[in-house]
Amino acid sequence: MMRIAVLGGHGKTGRAVAAALADRGAEAVPLGRDAWPDLPGALAGCGAAYLIAPNLHPDEPAYVGEALAAMSAAGVARVVYHSVASPYVPEMPHHLGKAASEDLVRRSGLAWTILQPGAYVQNLDLAGPSVSVPYDVDAPFGLLDLADLGAAAATVLLEGGHEGATYELASRQVTTRQLAAEAGLTAERVADPGTHPWLTAMFGYYDRHGLPVGTLPLRALLGRP
Ligand SMILES: NC(=O)c1ccc[n+]([C@@H]2O[C@H](COP(=O)([O-])OP(=O)(O)OC[C@H]3O[C@@H](n4cnc5c(N)ncnc54)[C@H](OP(=O)(O)O)[C@@H]3O)[C@@H](O)[C@H]2O)c1
Known part of the structure; x- marks a missing residue:
């Protein structure tokens, strides 16, 4: 059975990836903070790694650089890096951290996707009575379902032909108002809670531009809409 490390594997993204790997008969090895004192040791015996940075990590390129070095030291041949749609957006600092990290991944010497x-x-909280977001409810988005993400991650990790590929992933293109209406709810714009300056920057960008993402790469990977 192929062993695949999932860095950040206990978070909501990592759990979706690990569940999809298990569905395909692979062994997912979730690695959290406690693995970092000896990351090469924790990665030993893994044929590939799915690399997720924690939300709003203050220095994502440093985290990714350290993880890539540990993978090389441990003999992990393949890495799949969990970036973000539209990474090069100077208005969003955490997206820029992923753009810089993508560059590290491409120059890592590992087989990468x-x-x-x-x-x-x-x-989005669809429990009702309304869907509240701190940006324009008519802004366009390419939204991704975490189950679809997991399935796509398992495909690129377990099947050949994806080395050197970069895929944007969205399950569907939709506005918050449309999604709410489908659930029989209204959509409302609320004030930014101001929890983190990078999130405030992101909500401002979402308000002006949304975050459109194409759906065809995911459809091709899954072989279904
Ligand atoms: N939310 C979205 O819509 C969206 C969209 C695109 C991309 N993303 C990206 O998806 C990624 C993952 O998000 P998430 O919400 O699943 O992650 P998360 O829950 O914030 O974190 C994932 C895991 O990272 C580990 N971790 C935390 N701090 C760490 C540190 N300093 N060093 C090493 N490991 C640490 C934790 O594991 P332990 O608790 O086991 O230590 C945690 O379970 C982020 O990079 C985010 O930008 C999110």
């Missing part, structure tokens, strides 16, 4: 996910549909 980069996934660029859109915002998760699970970020």
